[in-house]
Amino acid sequence: MFLPNTTAGYRLPLDPRDEQTLGIAAAEEVERYLAFREDHAVTPLVALPGLAREIGVGAIHVKDEGHRLGLGSFKALGGAYAVIRLVLEQARRNLGRDVDMSELHSEEVRAVARGMTVACATDGNHGRSVAQGAELVGARAAIFVHAGVSDERVAAIARFGAEMIRVEGTYDDSVREAARIAEAKGWIIVSDTSWPGYERIPGLVMQGYTTLIREALTQMPEPPTHVFVQSGVGGIAATVAGHLAIALGERRPVFTVADPARAACLFETARAGHPVTVAHGEPTVMAMLECYEPSLVAWRVLSRAADAFMTVEETEATAVMNRLARPVAGDPAIVAGESGGVGLAAAIKAATDPAIRAALAIGQGSRIFVVNTEGATDPGKYEEITGLPPAAVAAKNRQGAMA
Numbered sequence: 001m002f003l004p005n006t007t008a009g010y011r012l013p014l015d016p017r018d019e020q021t022l023g024i025a026a027a028e029e030v031e032r033y034l035a036f037r038e039d040h041a042v043t044p045l046v047a048l049p050g051l052a053r054e055i056g057v058g059a060i061h062v063k064d065e066g067h068r069l070g071l072g073s074f075k076a077l078g079g080a081y082a083v084i085r086l087v088l089e090q091a092r093r094n095l096g097r098d099v100d101m102s103e104l105h106s107e108e109v110r111a112v113a114r115g116m117t118v119a120c121a122t123d124g125n126h127g128r129s130v131a132q133g134a135e136l137v138g139a140r141a142a143i144f145v146h147a148g149v150s151d152e153r154v155a156a157i158a159r160f161g162a163e164m165i166r167v168e169g170t171y172d173d174s175v176r177e178a179a180r181i182a183e184a185k186g187w188i189i190v191s192d193t194s195w196p197g198y199e200r201i202p203g204l205v206m207q208g209y210t211t212l213i214r215e216a217l218t219q220m221p222e223p224p225t226h227v228f229v230q231s232g233v234g235g236i237a238a239t240v241a242g243h244l245a246i247a248l249g250e251r252r253p254v255f256t257v258a259d260p261a262r263a264a265c266l267f268e269t270a271r272a273g274h275p276v277t278v279a280h281g282e283p284t285v286m287a288m289l290e291c292y293e294p295s296l297v298a299w300r301v302l303s304r305a306a307d308a309f310m311t312v313e314e315t316e317a318t319a320v321m322n323r324l325a326r327p328v329a330g331d332p333a334i335v336a337g338e339s340g341g342v343g344l345a346a347a348i349k350a351a352t353d354p355a356i357r358a359a360l361a362i363g364q365g366s367r368i369f370v371v372n373t374e375g376a377t378d379p380g381k382y383e384e385i386t387g388l389p390p391a392a393v394a395a396k397n398r399q400g401a402m403a
Helices: 016-022 024-034 049-055 065-070 079-095 107-114 125-137 151-158 171-185 200-219 235-251 265-272 296-305 314-325 342-352 354-359 379-386 390-402
Strands: 002-004 045-047 059-064 117-122 140-146 163-167 226-230 254-260 308-312 367-372
Touching: 002 265, 002 354, 016 024, 016 200, 016 235, 016 296, 024 079, 024 200, 024 235, 045 200, 049 059, 049 342, 059 065, 059 200, 059 342, 065 367, 079 107, 079 117, 079 125, 079 200, 107 125, 117 125, 117 171, 125 140, 125 151, 140 151, 140 171, 151 163, 151 379, 163 171, 200 235, 200 296, 226 235, 226 342, 235 254, 235 296, 254 265, 254 342, 265 296, 265 308, 308 342, 314 342, 314 379, 342 354, 342 367, 379 390
Parallel strands: 059 367, 117 140, 140 163, 226 254, 226 367, 254 308
Antiparallel strands: 002 308, 045 059
């Protein structure tokens, strides 16, 4: 399904709160934080000229977040950043003085962190980032996972020393349970979704994501004309759309949000013109996007900065995983998890459907930008879908790069 944005605030300036959260100065602060991360490296921007020719566009660039900070997902940028910001703020209050990022590993700051417990609900990737951030500073972490999160994803979070708490039901059920228990125990919720009265910390999480679009704008030979980004609660889509609107102004690209058809909370929110919760039905293979209620902050941004909303079917998501693992001649192989290639799936769908292509003004010279939001964060599932071990696809990518 395809839906142009017809909300009342469409193409108006961002809310001042969101301009501050996603603006240039905030993004520069995130980059300064990353300079203190030993495992930080700019992730690759991959060109797919073969696929671009096939679907009749000028260029396709994929920002490959499967390489981000050892966690294999863009979410590595958000949760850990928010945790560290919160620890530094608490240290400032406790010590009664300014505390700089350079003091992060000092005994004074670590003593403050040891008295803090951060908590969140997760489908897998956000929880890993929060747990890693807590481990980096010596804080405790409690991570809530719903019934659909695989044991492999749970183990990947637990290796950072987090307490794992299983919750019956969906992701949204785990969000509510995490908030309830955290309030009772005095823990700090570090969520990537927002609700009435809880916006600042999800804003910090989104702020962490600005790095990937800042890097991409530097890496691309020209700014994109069209961007397709997948959404769960909407944080990554809102960050990319909002930062592009601020950084490029009138030159900003046509921006399309891609939802799983089975968990299309942002698509239905756009249709209604206000936040809605969609019914929980059959689970989607796009596990990291299986959310049924949008983030209020994300919707506030997307209602103004997104041009259109689309849904992606199960078969389209798995087809793009296989397409990236076995690429068009001349293109490199890319390891994309079940949710990672959804933006590209939407771009292919849009470019090859005459009605959508016309509605988005996609042409032979269009420059498409997408984000591979995750690599094989569940290697067993990846191999089940593609028939290939992720290591073999990664090796094919390296061989292509050397050729």
